[in-house]
Amino acid sequence: MSVAEELHPASNARVRFPTRRLGHANIFVADADKTADFYINVAGIEECAREPHIPAIFITNGNTHHDYGLVQCGGGKELRGRDGHLQRAAGRGREPGLNHLGWEMENERLLVAAHDRAVAMGLPLHRRTDHTISHSIYVFDPDGHLHEMYADVLENWRTVLNGALPSITGEWKVDAKTASSTPLWGAEPYVRQVPKAPFHPIRIARAVFVSNRLDQMRQYYTNVLGLEDGYDASDGSFFTLRGHASAYDVAFFKAAPGQKPRMVHTSLLMPSERSIDEGKRALKSMGKGDRIVFEVDNAAKKSVFLRDPDGLGVEFFVERAGGFAGIGDHDLATRPYYA
Numbered sequence: 490m491s492v493a494e495e496l497h498p499a500s501n502a503r504v505r506f507p508t509r510r511l512g513h514a515n516i517f518v519a520d521a522d523k524t525a526d527f528y529i530n531v532a533g534i535e536e537c538a539r540e541p542h543i544p545a546i547f548i549t550n551g552n553t554h555h556d557y558g559l560v561q562c563g564g565g566k567e568l569r570g571r572d573g574h575l576q577r578a579a580g581r582g583r584e585p586g587l588n589h590l591g592w593e594m595e596n597e598r599l600l601v602a603a604h605d606r607a608v609a610m611g612l613p614l615h616r617r618t619d620h621t622i623s624h625s626i627y628v629f630d631p632d633g634h635l636h637e638m639y640a641d642v643l644e645n646w647r648t649v650l651n652g653a654l655p656s657i658t659g660e661w662k663v664d665a666k667t668a669s670s671t672p673l674w675g676a677e678p679y680v681r682q683v684p685k686a687p688f689h690p691i692r693i694a695r696a697v698f699v700s701n702r703l704d705q706m707r708q709y710y711t712n713v714l715g716l717e718d719g720y721d722a723s724d725g726s727f728f729t730l731r732g733h734a735s736a737y738d739v740a741f742f743k744a745a746p747g748q749k750p751r752m753v754h755t756s757l758l759m760p761s762e763r764s765i766d767e768g769k770r771a772l773k774s775m776g777k778g779d780r781i782v783f784e785v786d787n788a789a790k791k792s793v794f795l796r797d798p799d800g801l802g803v804e805f806f807v808e809r810a811g812g813f814a815g816i817g818d819h820d821l822a823t824r825p826y827y828a
């Protein structure tokens with residue numbers, strides 16, 4: 490039995506969470522203040538709240554309650570939230586990297602229905618969590634990445650995610666009778682900016698991974714996480730997937746020899762191609778032009794990549810209509826930049 494089958498006996502079944510789009514990336518960071526300074530004052534995303542007891546910092550431009558959660562590494566120590574709820578399992582958060590991706594659901598009632606299908610099929614669930622602003626189910630994918638499938642349960646999350654917070658995270662008693670069918674994901678968000686930052690993105694839009702088991706990942710992300718097929722490279726070396734409110738949320742590339750499976754970058758949607766050039770110019774005038782590690786100008790997109798203080802890639806992009814043909818010509822190590 491493969492590792493994936495062991496972890497997910499129901500991976501062939503169709504749990505299909507009602508996934509709209511990527512909502513946030515929660516990342517473990519070596520130094521929360523230092524990383525927040527990068528994401529706020531360079532990447533241009535506003536701080537909205539902190540959980541000092543972790544410590545964790547939440548940043549958003551308003552599209553949803555957070556684009557990133559920046560959680561300081563805790564040396565692998567277990568963390569308990571409200572009522573003793575297991576907020577971070579022992580062994581997690583030893584070093585910087587992805588903690589989890591947050592996937593926005595259509596509404597709570599559909600989330601509960603998917604939860605009940607998952608339970609009926611025997612899918613292992615890591616946590617059922619009440620975050621006060623949202624209700625969440627956490628699951629691990631075949632490569633061991635954690636995913637939060639969440640439905641917003643508050644109309645105005647800014648009333649809670651504001652300044653220094655007490656522990657707002659506890660156990661969620663999943664209940665179909667009380668679950669709301671009202672979509673609360675915010676149809677017309679007011680997008681803010683950090684004026685002094687060089688870049689002014691709209692929101693996090695994509696996450697890109699390298700993996701050695703593309704077929705199993707695709708099966709899991711479609712059958713369990715509820716994503717739809719996007720683009721498929723003819724040589725089988727990469728594919729994209731999307732939520733039902735989106736065109737492209739996540740991509741998987743075949744890992745280069747010796748490369749471990751991991752998330753290599755997240756991508757921030759920019760308002761225009763001109764705004765990317767303006768961001769580059771402003772960054773250079775701040776004396777930080779050396780933070781640019783890669784640039785793409787192809788049929789699929791225009792973009793620029795920086796690295797955050799822990800080395801995780803951050804892309805600022807605008808999509809173009811030309812598609813992904815020809816990307817397979819690039820070597821495996823750089824291919825994930827191009828799509």
Ligand SMILES: [Fe+2]
Pocket residue numbers: 513515558589590591637
């Ligand atoms: Fe989250």
